[in-house]
Amino acid sequence: MPTRRELIKAGIYGSTALLGLTGPRLDIWALKDGGSNGGFGGSPRVAPFQVDLPIPTVKTPVPLASLPGAPVFNDGQPTDYYSSTEQVALQQILPGQKTLVWTYDGTYPGPTYTPRLNRRIVIRQTNHLPANTVVHQHGGHTQAASDGSAFPDEEIPVGGFRDYIYDNDSDVGAFLWYHDHTLDFTGHNVFMGLSGLFLLGSDSIDALNLPSGPFDIALVFQDRTFDANNQLVYNPFDHDGFLGDTFLVNGAVQPRLRVGNRKYKFRTLNGSNARFYEISLSSGRPFQIIGSDGGCLRAPFETTSYRLAPAERVEIVVDFSFYAPGPNTHVFLNNTMIQTSGRGPDGVDPTQPTPLVRFDVLDSVADNSTVPAILETGLPTFNPAASVITREFDFVRSQGAWQVNNRFFDPNRVDAKVKLNTTEIWKLKNGGGGWFHPIHIHRNEFYILDRNGIPPVGPEAGLKDVFVLNPGDEVRVITSYTGAKQLGKYVFHCHNIEHEDMRMMGRFDVVL
Amino acid sequence: MRSTVVLSVATVVVLSALVIRSESAQRPPQDAAAYTAYQRNALRSHFPDVTLLTQDSRKKRFYADLIKDKIVVIQFMFANCDNLCPRTTPNLELVQRNLEKSAPGKVTFLSITVDPERDTPEALKRYAAHFNIQRDWYFLTGRKEDVDLVRRKLGVYDPEDKKVEHMNVLTIGNEAQGRWLAMEALAKPDDITQTVLRVLGQTATVQR
Numbered sequence: 001m002p003t004r005r006e007l008i009k010a011g012i013y014g015s016t017a018l019l020g021l022t023g024p025r026l027d028i029w030a031l032k033d034g035g036s037n038g039g040f041g042g043s044p045r046v047a048p049f050q051v052d053l054p055i056p057t058v059k060t061p062v063p064l065a066s067l068p069g070a071p072v073f074n075d076g077q078p079t080d081y082y083s084s085t086e087q088v089a090l091q092q093i094l095p096g097q098k099t100l101v102w103t104y105d106g107t108y109p110g111p112t113y114t115p116r117l118n119r120r121i122v123i124r125q126t127n128h129l130p131a132n133t134v135v136h137q138h139g140g141h142t143q144a145a146s147d148g149s150a151f152p153d154e155e156i157p158v159g160g161f162r163d164y165i166y167d168n169d170s171d172v173g174a175f176l177w178y179h180d181h182t183l184d185f186t187g188h189n190v191f192m193g194l195s196g197l198f199l200l201g202s203d204s205i206d207a208l209n210l211p212s213g214p215f216d217i218a219l220v221f222q223d224r225t226f227d228a229n230n231q232l233v234y235n236p237f238d239h240d241g242f243l244g245d246t247f248l249v250n251g252a253v254q255p256r257l258r259v260g261n262r263k264y265k266f267r268t269l270n271g272s273n274a275r276f277y278e279i280s281l282s283s284g285r286p287f288q289i290i291g292s293d294g295g296c297l298r299a300p301f302e303t304t305s306y307r308l309a310p311a312e313r314v315e316i317v318v319d320f321s322f323y324a325p326g327p328n329t330h331v332f333l334n335n336t337m338i339q340t341s342g343r344g345p346d347g348v349d350p351t352q353p354t355p356l357v358r359f360d361v362l363d364s365v366a367d368n369s370t371v372p373a374i375l376e377t378g379l380p381t382f383n384p385a386a387s388v389i390t391r392e393f394d395f396v397r398s399q400g401a402w403q404v405n406n407r408f409f410d411p412n413r414v415d416a417k418v419k420l421n422t423t424e425i426w427k428l429k430n431g432g433g434g435w436f437h438p439i440h441i442h443r444n445e446f447y448i449l450d451r452n453g454i455p456p457v458g459p460e461a462g463l464k465d466v467f468v469l470n471p472g473d474e475v476r477v478i479t480s481y482t483g484a485k486q487l488g489k490y491v492f493h494c495h496n497i498e499h500e501d502m503r504m505m506g507r508f509d510v511v512l
Numbered sequence: 513m514r515s516t517v518v519l520s521v522a523t524v525v526v527l528s529a530l531v532i533r534s535e536s537a538q539r540p541p542q543d544a545a546a547y548t549a550y551q552r553n554a555l556r557s558h559f560p561d562v563t564l565l566t567q568d569s570r571k572k573r574f575y576a577d578l579i580k581d582k583i584v585v586i587q588f589m590f591a592n593c594d595n596l597c598p599r600t601t602p603n604l605e606l607v608q609r610n611l612e613k614s615a616p617g618k619v620t621f622l623s624i625t626v627d628p629e630r631d632t633p634e635a636l637k638r639y640a641a642h643f644n645i646q647r648d649w650y651f652l653t654g655r656k657e658d659v660d661l662v663r664r665k666l667g668v669y670d671p672e673d674k675k676v677e678h679m680n681v682l683t684i685g686n687e688a689q690g691r692w693l694a695m696e697a698l699a700k701p702d703d704i705t706q707t708v709l710r711v712l713g714q715t716a717t718v719q720r
Contacts, residue, residue, distance in 0.1 A: 088544045100541045100550075130544040131691070132710070152710060184693035184707065229540045233554040236692035237667035237683075399680035400668060401696065408696040410703055502681075502694055 043226040043246045046094055048254030049358040055217070056197060056250065059084070059111040067124050070163050077167070079120040082113070086135075086156070086194070087128040093251065097230040101251075102129055102180075102192035108251045109220055109271075110178070110196025115166065117173050117202040126161040133189065135162075136181035137198055138311065139293055139465045141170040141443065144488025149442055150183040150505065151411050151489065167485055170445065171380045172295035173202030174463070175218070175267045175313045183411065187273055187497040188234045191242060193251075195220070195271050204378050205296060211265040211317060211369040217257070218267040219333070221308070221356060222248045223275045239401070241274025241342020241498045247335070249356050256358040260365030263319045265290070266333075270308040273497040275337075276345040276436070276468075279314075280305035282332035282353065285322060288371050291315030294445030294463025296376035301458045305336070305348075309438040311466045311495040314459045317371050320361050329361040342498060344436030344471070379463065382447060382478045386423045390476075391416055395439065395469055395494065395504065396431030402494060402504035409493070409505035416508040420487065423480040425449065430469035437469045437499065441492040443510065446479035466495055481510050552690035560665055562658035564624070567637040567651040574662055578650065579687050583619045583712050585704075586683040587697060588668060590627035591639040599698060600680070601643050606701035607708070608649065614705070615712055621649040624662060628653045667694070686711045 061080040064070060073079055089106045090098040104110030104125075115121045125135050132155040136148030146164040148154070156162045176198040180189035197218050210216070223244030227233050235242070249255055270277055281287065281304070288300040293313050306314055323329050334353035338346040394405050401408070404415070418424060428439055445463040448456045452474055460467065467475060493505035541550040561575040572578050587604060589597040604621060611619045625631035631639075636651035645651075653659070663669035666683050684707060685692040691711055695704065 088541075088547055090542065097540050100547050128544070130548050130689075152706065184695065184710075185691070227554065229538070231540055231550065233551065235558070236555075237558070237665060237694075239667045239681075239694060401681050401694070408699060410700060412700075412703065503696065 043224070043244075044094060044228065044230065046246065046253045048355060049256040050095075051252045051255050053217070053219075053255040053257040053357060054250045054252050056107065056109050056112045059105075059113050061121075067122075067163070070122055070124060071165060073120065077118070077120050079122060080115070082121060082123045083126070084111070084123055085126045085128055086133055088130075091251065093248070093253065094226060094230045099226065099230050099232060101232065102189060102194050104135075104178075104194065104196050108193035108195075110194070112197040112199060112218070113178075114199050114201060115168050117168055117170065117200060119168060121166050121168065123164045123166070124161050125156055125164060127156040127158055130158065131185065131189075132157050132182060133194070134181045134183070135164060135178060136442075137164070137166055137176065137178045138440070139174060139176035139313075139445065140166055140168070140198070141445075141483055141486060142166055143485050144490060144510075147442055147490060148181045149489060149491045150181045150186070150493075152183055155182060168200055169483065169485070170200065170294070172376055172378045172463070173200045173205045174293070174295040174445070175269070175291060175315055176200055177220075177269055177271070177313070179271070184501050184503075187242060187501045188236060190271070190497055191224070191234045191273060192232055195222075197267075197269070199267070202378075204376060208296070208372055208375060209368070209370045210290065211263045211367075215262065215369065216265045216267070218250070218269065219357060220250050220269045220271045221277055221335075222251075222271045224248055238342065239498050239502050241496045243275055243339060243342060244272075247354060247356055254355060254357070256360055258360050258362050259320050260363035260367075261321045261323060261325045261361055262365050262367035263317050263321070263369050263371070265315060265317050267291070267313065267315045268308060269313045270310050272310055274310060274342040275339055276310070277308040277335045277356075278305055278337040278345075278348045279308055279356075280334050280336060280350075280353075281318065282330075282334055282355065283323070287319070288317040289314055289459050290317055290371065290375055292459040292462030293465045295379065297459065297462040298376060298379060299374060300371050301461075303458060306459060307337070307468075309436075309466065309468045309495075310497070311438060311440055320359065321367065323361045325361050325364050327360075327362065331359040331361060333357040333359065342496065343434055380480070382423055382480050384425060384449060384478055386480075387425045387478065388419070388422045390425040390427055392427045392429065393492075393506065394429045394431055395437045397433050397435055401502045402435070402437075402499045404504060404506045409491075409503035409507070411507065413507060414489075414509050415506040418481050418508055418510045420484060420510055420512055421480070421482055423478065425476055425478050427474060427476050428469060429474045430471055432472045434471050436471065436496070437494040437504070438466050438496060439469055439492065440466045440495040441477070442490040443486055444479040444481060446477045449476040449478050451475045486510060487512065548690055552688065555687075555690055555692070558665060560658070560661045562654065562661060564652040564654040564658065565633050567633050567640050569633040572650065572652070574658075578620070578622055578652075579685070581688050583686050583708070584622055584684070585619060585708060586622045586624065586666065586685075588626050588663065588681075589623050590625045591631050591635045592627065601639075601645075603698055603701060604682075604704075605643055605645065607704045610701060610705040611708060614709060617648065618712060619648065619708055622652060623649070624652045624659060626659065626663065628656050628659050684708055684711050686713070689713070
């Protein structure tokens with residue numbers, strides 16, 4: 001019996017007889033009654049690598065005059081204006097019947113924004129969906145009123161609009177994204193498609209001469225389950241965390257990408273509600289990690305695989321010059337994380353890879369790009385000795401749901417008051433019980449000081465806005481709350497979105 | 513004879529209407545309104561339509577009589593509970609009073625016992641009277657397997673939590689809109705009230 005890896009190499013992977021080996025794992029459903037997609041059945045089986053990787057369109061600005069009532073600024077900072085409409089759309093995801101998705105501007109994933117560091121943008125989001133929404137720009141150093149922090153009084157009503165202001169005044173450029181953040185309904189809304197990319201560019205990143213333009217490609221990993229009509233049906237009663245049985249990348253089932261024998265930069269984002277990934281190449285070759293959630297690393301980090309928790313981003317450079325171009329040269333980007341319940345991953349099994357993307361190395365192309373030994377030089381430093389307080393937050397399971405410091409989220413209760421222009425250390429703990437919690441803190445990128453006393457390496461040593469609390473973990477993070485424009489109320493929460501919707505969330509206010 | 517024919521024709525018409533309705537509900541949605549109907553229809557088959565007994569010993573089917581077309585707040589409790597229920601039930605009573613002002617008669621409260629073997633309708637009636645519960649609130653018991661099925665389908669069955677057999681979790685839903693969420697039963701009454709109103713569609717959000 002050949003292994004799956006051998007079948008992949010032989011190029012016969014994906015034939016009808018072997019479909020059972022692709023993403024769908026039937027035991028996911030068999031294990032749970034009333035759990036993920038309980039009672040809704042499994043997705044129609046789809047052969048992988050039948051479609052090209054979709055590249056979301058890049059959004060272009062509109063004239064200020066086309067947005068009556070939009071905010072105007074006289075502070076000298078240049079501003080670009082954009083208009084986006086939240087709406088349902090029919091999209092070809094599976095063969096046959098199109099799938100109804102919830103979108104920003106008619107596509108899932110939504111359009112990509114490519115602002116520059118310190119150049120402000122304003123996005124008018126008009127809501128034509130059948131429910132109120134909130135848009136969160138994930139990883140942004142955003143003013144409170146535009147942060148999209150799940151507060152009910154900041155929802156965009158059906159038929160209404162909201163102008164989101166993004167100052168883009170972070171320390172460095174970064175691979176950010178945006179997604180829905182409506183209190184109690186984020187899981188459903190993101191599942192239905194409300195997510196897109198926000199690529200904050202900068203001169204210092206451009207100067208690195210990393211692979212760019214067509215060789216700089218974002219890959220958004222999301223798992224979904226479809227019904228017999230190819231429709232997305234969300235189970236609002238699965239509070240453990242949604243797991244899909246079909247793997248999508250940029251909204252397509254296990255797509256293929258034609259590449260040349262050169263270096264590519266891949267910006268990988270786990271946009272899934274609750275699934276963890278372990279990413280590696282089928283060839284086993286190492287690659288360079290160059291970026292984390294909040295920007296480029298100080299120096300590249302070579303590895304053969306990395307874990308990607310919900311909402312985490314890792315940027316990598318893969319060099320295809322090791323492979324001879326040809327019609328049979330396929331390299332797969334694999335997920336080897338096994339996960340059978342929303343509570344967290346079961347572990348990595350390299351013998352059971354699920355290919356997410358097939359790279360077809362076909363073209364011979366020149367490559368002038370580099371991966372410099374020193375990457376981002378503009379990274380901030382936060383001095384632990386300057387910390388004015390160490391706050392402790394315990395993420396625990398209690399009475400069938402999840403709490404922070406034994407309390408559920410109350411949008412009207414301030415759990416921490418942070419003074420502007422101070423440095424703070426937060427110690428975040430996981431109460432255990434086998435639950436994993438990817439924690440996201442809004443407003444600021446931070447550094448992990450240590451995880452269970454051990455300093456981080458690789459992408460965890462870079463700027464972060466999400467990190468995993470494994471069962472029993474204690475993680476200390478540090479940041480400085482600079483930015484006088486960014487005063488007001490923000491949230492931090494578990495980014496297993498079903499846990500978030502069960503209000504595993506806290507509020508912190510940044511005050512003068 | 514004539515009446516039989518009329519009856520048969522009527523039956524066929526009714527049945528056809530039902531078939532057409534169910535087919536149209538299952539057709540892949542093409543727009544936002546159809547999506548809402550589609551999601552609702554998918555959830556409809558998720559809800560068990562088991563028969564439960566009210567505090568007045570009346571039979572009610574869980575989906576058809578208690579959920580369908582309603583805005584509901586669902587709590588799990590048991591009458592002899594000395595832990596959470598003595599606090600959650602009065603908490604919900606305050607929510608109900610709030611809602612009587614802002615959305616009178618629109619929200620149904622369901623308190624389902626997780627101890628159906630001990631909690632007879634009479635026991636639940638005493639419990640309701642103890643908390644001075646009035647109308648639009650059913651206290652429900654039934655066969656244990658039926659109650660457990662409801663708990664599992666609503667995702668509030670926690671085998672880990674053996675000591676406190678039910679959870680401090682409310683399920684709040686608008687069946688016609690297919691919108692459901694869960695939140696803490698001991699949240700502040702105003703927070704729960706606001707959440708119910710959001711699910712109801714009476715949001716107080718202001719366009720900025």
